[in-house]
Amino acid sequence: MTHTINLTAQSRPEVMERVLRVVRHRGFALNSVEMNNCTTSNTLSIKLTVSGERPISNLENQLKKLYDVSQLELCQTQGMNESAVAMNA
Amino acid sequence: MTGAELVLKVLQQHGIKHIFGYPGGAIMPIYDALYDSDVQHFLCRHEQGAAFSAIGYARSTGTVGVCMATSGPGATNLVTGLADAMMDSVPVVAITGQVFSSLIGTDAFQEMDVLGMSLSITKHSFLVQSLDELADVLHQAFELAQSGRPGPVLVDIPKDIQIGSVDFEPYPIAQREFPTPSQDDIAQARDMIGAAQKPLFYVGGGVGAADAINEMQDLLEYTQIPAISTLKALGTVPTEYPYNLGFVGMHGNQAANLAVQECDLLICTGARFDDRVTGKLDTFAPHAKVIHLDIDPAEISKLRKADVSILANFKKLLPELKVAPHTPEWLARASGLIAEYAWRYDYPGEQIYAPRLLNQLSKTLPHDHVVSCDVGQHQMWVAQHMLFTSPRNHLSSGGAGTMGFGLPVAIGAQVARPDSVSVVVSGDGSFMMNVQELGTIKRFNLPVKIVLLDNQRLGMVKQWQELFFEERYSETNLSDNPDFVTLAKAFDIPALSIDKADQVDNALQTMINSDGPFLLHVQIDDKENVWPLVPPGKANDDMLEGNNT
Ligand SMILES: Cc1ncc(C[n+]2csc(CCOP(=O)(O)OP(=O)(O)O)c2C)c(N)n1
Numbered sequence: 001m002t003h004t005i006n007l008t009a010q011s012r013p014e015v016m017e018r019v020l021r022v023v024r025h026r027g028f029a030l031n032s033v034e035m036n037n038c039t040t041s042n043t044l045s046i047k048l049t050v051s052g053e054r055p056i057s058n059l060e061n062q063l064k065k066l067y068d069v070s071q072l073e074l075c076q077t078q079g080m081n082e083s084a085v086a087m088n089a
Numbered sequence: 090m091t092g093a094e095l096v097l098k099v100l101q102q103h104g105i106k107h108i109f110g111y112p113g114g115a116i117m118p119i120y121d122a123l124y125d126s127d128v129q130h131f132l133c134r135h136e137q138g139a140a141f142s143a144i145g146y147a148r149s150t151g152t153v154g155v156c157m158a159t160s161g162p163g164a165t166n167l168v169t170g171l172a173d174a175m176m177d178s179v180p181v182v183a184i185t186g187q188v189f190s191s192l193i194g195t196d197a198f199q200e201m202d203v204l205g206m207s208l209s210i211t212k213h214s215f216l217v218q219s220l221d222e223l224a225d226v227l228h229q230a231f232e233l234a235q236s237g238r239p240g241p242v243l244v245d246i247p248k249d250i251q252i253g254s255v256d257f258e259p260y261p262i263a264q265r266e267f268p269t270p271s272q273d274d275i276a277q278a279r280d281m282i283g284a285a286q287k288p289l290f291y292v293g294g295g296v297g298a299a300d301a302i303n304e305m306q307d308l309l310e311y312t313q314i315p316a317i318s319t320l321k322a323l324g325t326v327p328t329e330y331p332y333n334l335g336f337v338g339m340h341g342n343q344a345a346n347l348a349v350q351e352c353d354l355l356i357c358t359g360a361r362f363d364d365r366v367t368g369k370l371d372t373f374a375p376h377a378k379v380i381h382l383d384i385d386p387a388e389i390s391k392l393r394k395a396d397v398s399i400l401a402n403f404k405k406l407l408p409e410l411k412v413a414p415h416t417p418e419w420l421a422r423a424s425g426l427i428a429e430y431a432w433r434y435d436y437p438g439e440q441i442y443a444p445r446l447l448n449q450l451s452k453t454l455p456h457d458h459v460v461s462c463d464v465g466q467h468q469m470w471v472a473q474h475m476l477f478t479s480p481r482n483h484l485s486s487g488g489a490g491t492m493g494f495g496l497p498v499a500i501g502a503q504v505a506r507p508d509s510v511s512v513v514v515s516g517d518g519s520f521m522m523n524v525q526e527l528g529t530i531k532r533f534n535l536p537v538k539i540v541l542l543d544n545q546r547l548g549m550v551k552q553w554q555e556l557f558f559e560e561r562y563s564e565t566n567l568s569d570n571p572d573f574v575t576l577a578k579a580f581d582i583p584a585l586s587i588d589k590a591d592q593v594d595n596a597l598q599t600m601i602n603s604d605g606p607f608l609l610h611v612q613i614d615d616k617e618n619v620w621p622l623v624p625p626g627k628a629n630d631d632m633l634e635g636n637n638t
Contacts, residue, residue, distance in 0.1 A: 017205070
């Protein structure tokens, strides 16, 4: 499964590290990343493409928890059915 | 004023009276400002001790704890404590000195990338970039540590910022904000509770963190729904509540583990389906629908799908869930389980049986007490056999399971609650991990009572070797321990050693009646294990039982 996520974050020197660390630790591989610094609003816009088998909602929630992240949007998901970590209804 | 003086002003604005730390080159301006400040500093004997004391301070009161260290090795020594606070959602603010801004990135003396190290072990962290942002960053640190799901926040302050001059401006402390739950979700949860035949509250540390212990107790009283508790929740459900099924999970009470397997509605209240609770996840509560109540959206459906989830301030939410289902058969079943699986203390022989000693200790302690423990078999015995009236009175390293936690946490609790009896229950392995903090106890003459359960083993690891590694006891024998009584005496702390069951009563009285600190060294059988036990990877109804349960 491949997912594209758009993020807006406050511009602090270590924001990219925080985002990439969460992606790795929560079980996703990074396929591509694009970052632009908007100096007028002091924000970063980040576009990530990640792949992994865990539910993407878990990664979304963890990224939203980052204090510097102000907005997050899951734009696209491609691939097989989501197979979650053991989940029983 | 200087940046260093500003740091102390901000601490005072946030009501901080006590801090724990250790000085060094890069934080000397702050220590210099401390010299004239009303904030009382407790010099620990290791920065890890300072971090854990801040945790003990925070957890025993529900307020924020503060620790401080210098750059480089001072900061790295805080790391384990901050990681522990992260896993157990404890509001701690750590302040570290950093080398001059111009030296960052030059491999200067004691210059390390503390911000980089902090990323995975704090809720958030700051490297202060300029004097202008110093006050704001510190205020944010205090707000963040305590808001939403609490956690540790680190502020790394370069030395040039500490010595620069800055104006102090009063700062309005913001009102805390909470998510507003949807009335539809609340209505749905109420319907599910009303319709359930076998409802069960699964109570976690989030209730205490939200300061909603009274609201939880009122809700139980009203609904009469049976309840199970995580390690961190112990003390939330009143011990006299007739449907208190007790501690759930790997070393939990059989009653709790069986009830969870039978329930048809699990109301998860500030808990997170940790693997030590659930055993094999896809066998956990197999017949239950789940209502998940929390403050952290990332916990919802992380491991177990929630049928209804509500993110809210528990103080407001819990009273809205007062629906009393009519489930006489289920209540009879819960009562039956509680009676059937009550702990037993009829242990034969002359030796000291640790579970009985701990149960006795609980009954002997004055009402106002706080128990910290270390990690291992003794930690599980504390959870099983001691009785608590609040989660603030039971301080145990849950998520991280950090040996060395107990002694410095008991120090922090004693500083925060000088009128409470602060007791630490430790094992001979764990005790040696922060034994230097006996120096802190003596320095401040803190009347911390230490119960050291000495089985001359890394008991919990030995137990797993016995059960799962064919009794191959690799590196778990501690029969060359120091003489703990002599060790305590070297710190001028009175101590007593016992090894017979008939000495326990007097020894506990002597310890509790002592004015200052006291170490009670208790020699126990190295063969004693913690029962029951859900083997790793098994379902919770697949518990192993030993001889003495
Ligand atoms: C810092 C740390 N290192 C290692 C462990 C792994 N560990 C868990 S329990 C345990 C043994 C603890 O021995 P002791 O403190 O004597 O307690 P007992 O189990 O004998 O009651 C060990 C080594 C840990 N939890 N924490």
